[in-house]
Amino acid sequence: MLRNILLATSVTLSLLAAGPAFAAEKKTIAVSIPAADHGWTAGVVYHANAAAAEINAAFPDIEVVVKTSPSASSQVSAIEDLSATRQLDALVILPHTSEELTTPVAAIKDNGTFITVVDRGLSDPEIQDLYVAGDNIAVGFNTAKFLVENLGGKGNVVVLRGIPTVIDDERIKGFQDGIAGSELKVLDIQYANWNSDEAFKLMQDYLAKYPQIDAVWANDDDMLLGVLEAIKQSGREEIKYALGGNGMKEIIEKVMAGDAVTPVETPYPPSMIKTAIYLTVAHFTGHAPVRGSFKLDAPLITKDNAAEYYFPESPF
């Protein structure tokens, strides 16, 4: 045990481990997440596996099991299979959809399982013991604030939004709140489905349509990659800022390098799954109360704090 404590890297971890974990029998924590089908979910899978490996090594009394599922229905089957084959002490779940997962998760809770919900809430918030999420409104709001300040309160902005979902709506709402009261004008908002190819095309069209664009905001970094390529091709010089969101490592690298057009980034980090797993483990090992809601801030990532959000090994 002593050696394990020494191995544990973070201060928090060693504090947690010093708790009464000794006597307890082995606890099982199941982690159910969507399969990697695009950059962000790939990051979730990476961080969930990393957390499982670290915790399994640090705490012999805890076993973290990670299961990925490609769809909502297969996620339902996955958690039912998990709970049928063993006693689950905790379930950390990032649900595919709120509605479909609510009843199955409620059934698992009825067996006495501690429920941690990540990112997307269930339809009934009573079910969760712990809720961990990022702040989509802040993603839009902080980006908008940065643009208002750095463009001197006025200018023309074009926006690329993702797939029609709550996440997308919240980011756009935050952005509109952020520019309210300034003379920043949103020339256009169109969907590009969080896809770099579609963003490339949309940005080409924006450039053809508007002779003067001061800044571009793509509410996700995959789209920002397409935007940057379209700007580069056009040779247009007047665009001062092209910003994204989420914290993709390629974009964080730009921020670290002091890129003039993309000097900042806002995180909606897939590593929140790791935060959720560690907090859940604390409930069992640290005798630390964790019930409640934990909302990760989306502060501006600048050159100074970029390292905190940079995961070179992650696919995202």
Add this chain to the structure above:
Amino acid sequence: MTDVPAAPPRALQGWSIGWGDVGPFLALGALVLIGFLINPDFLSANNVANVVTRSAFIAIIAIGATFVISSGGLDLSVGSMAAFITGVMILFMNWAVPSFGTAAIPLGMAVALVTGIACGLLNGTIVTMGRIEPFIVTLGTMGIFRALITYMTDGGTVAIDRSLREAYRPVYFGNVLGVPIPILVSLAVALVAAYVLYRTRFGRRCIAVGANEDVARYSGISVTRVRTMAFVIQGACVAIAAICYVPRLGAATPTTGLLWELQVITAVVIGGTALRGGRGRIWGTVIGAVILEFIANLMVLSDFVSEYLVAAVQGVIIIIAMLIQRMSKR
């Protein structure tokens, strides 16, 4: 010797455009006119070059699909296949760059082409030898190719090596005498395809097999060979499209080429090829792909469509384009 409906006249109209073929061109003309009235920037040289260049991927893939569809087949796997070939090509080039330098690019192109042909051969062989509906076979391979690209990228992105990025960029962004290279590539592919479909024995057999499989078989045509060959041509076309695609964003992701198959089929049908087979129109297909891209472009350049309704308006325009095309045949 054979009872092949309408094959000889088709052979004659291959190069000159007959009255039956003007439909897609009329639809395109109408669209361009409306677009210009809505926003004069629509016809700016830059915009036209951007849009036509963008349509090149779909056009090239759709040229291959014209063979598959006119021979009575269907290939739903083309979008996933494009992503898969892109992934294989990038991984190969990144592996080859330490030993071969920028020569990794032509080698990568060769690998892409071989991969594409192999994928097409796989589809074709399962369809013909296994005697399974092409819809089901390619639905299966669509899932397989999509899963393989997701696996290769770990669900994230595989990007092309930085040292190759600048060297390869001109293949999408460069031009010859002002004409973007992807446009030249799709024109070249279309010229070769038009020759093959309209002027060779294989082309006539393709149409014959699509028009009536039994009659074609009784006339001594190897339906298996013709159909398989059509899928192989499709695979090669997808590879050519992938070769032009890679330099644009320099990366492959699990969402690369998503739903391209639907755009491809739409382009082919707008172009005047019969979805049931028996009639193929190469130039119509190319125009069909350009029309699709212009519609999307027009949605952004015009101001009176809410962002929420873009897809609906696109659907309506596609249907109207088909109607114009149909009526011009009478």
